[in-house]
Amino acid sequence: MTHDYLQVDDLLTDEDRAIRDTVRDYAQSELAPHVAEWYDEGTLPDGLGPMFGKLGLLGMHLDGYGCAGTSATAYGVACRELEAVDSGLRSFVSVQGSLAMYAIHRWGTEEQKEEWLPRMATGEALGCFGLTESDAGSDPGSMKTRARLDGGDWVLNGSKMWITNGTLADVAIVWAQTDDPSAGSGGGGIRGFVVPTDTPGFSAHKIQRKLSLRASVTAELVLDDLRVPASAAFPEVRGLKGPLSCLNEARYGIVWGVVGAARACLEESLAYTSEREQFGKPLSSFQLTQRKLALMTVAVNNASLVAWRLGALKDAGTVTPAQVSYGKYANVRAALDVAREARTTLGGAGITLDHTVMRHMNNLETVMTYEGTEEMHLLSIGADLTGSPAFR
Known part of the structure; x- marks a missing residue:
């Protein structure tokens, strides 16, 4: 191909x-x-x-x-x-x-x-993942959602923002600061809870008027004196280790996923410019168009190699979070650049939903932000290189 x-x-x-x-x-x-x-x-x-x-x-x-x-x-x-x-x-x-x-x-x-x-x-039961808050995105440790012990139950209060599948979910994984004395120092008392969404005090509200990821359901979760038994808590993990391990899994999927988005944009650009004629010949026969097609092909294939290599490392059990950050940053950036370049080759037609390129471009603006912004992934790589974390 x-x-x-x-x-x-x-x-x-x-x-x-x-x-x-x-x-x-x-x-x-x-x-x-x-x-x-x-x-x-x-x-x-x-x-x-x-x-x-x-x-x-x-x-x-x-x-x-x-x-x-x-x-x-x-x-x-x-x-x-x-x-x-x-x-x-x-x-x-x-x-x-x-x-x-x-x-x-x-x-x-x-x-x-x-x-x-x-x-x-x-697929009988759907899940969502409640970590991000309106004021706690790249800094999840500053989350305000709280869980307090009350007898043999946990009582949760707070809200989570930008939660994919939030209104569809049958179960929510909710991360909250706790007053659990067993959390110890350095963990912030953060624990994870398995919360059935039919629990009294749970509500989810669909976020409207999105310009990106529109073929996806995004919600705000609200927890209002939500009571779950002690057995709802994850038993061992404390602090940010739990949610960050999950985010690393999701980021890995993004490394591969965006290669597909970039590939689709390249394929549509090549097909369109091969058929569309201007000045008596196909757009693809012009030097500047061929330059764009060549650069997009290089970007797609470089990203594909990154994804394959990280897959091999993950299957071997040796991939590191910093390497996944490398892939997430590099491949999303490459895919977004390809989508933007592909859009230009379609001219005015590229802004409509009759074609895929601008839909992919809009989506990738969100993918660049979620599961860690570009800035956070670059800082993760920098911390790994230097041994000096610069997040704060």
């Missing part, structure tokens, strides 16, 4: 390629024809969870409890094929599997795992 200029997919295993083909065929036949309408309406169709569950995409890289247990690379390839259609679709799968399900799988009790993971793997 033209977009796979360096034949990176030849490095995939047969199983990886089989998953690639299955997800690509489904995404292109069942999702791509409708995504512009979903984006325009700012919604997602009912039943998307069970459809993704039937494909085995939800928590696919986790073991047991009904999860497929694929390689990290296979999960990345699936993210790539979903985001080639729209970032919102990859976000749906990413939040379900790499944030909500991963949190329970990594930090939950056996009872929590048995109760939620099998149903989440099939």
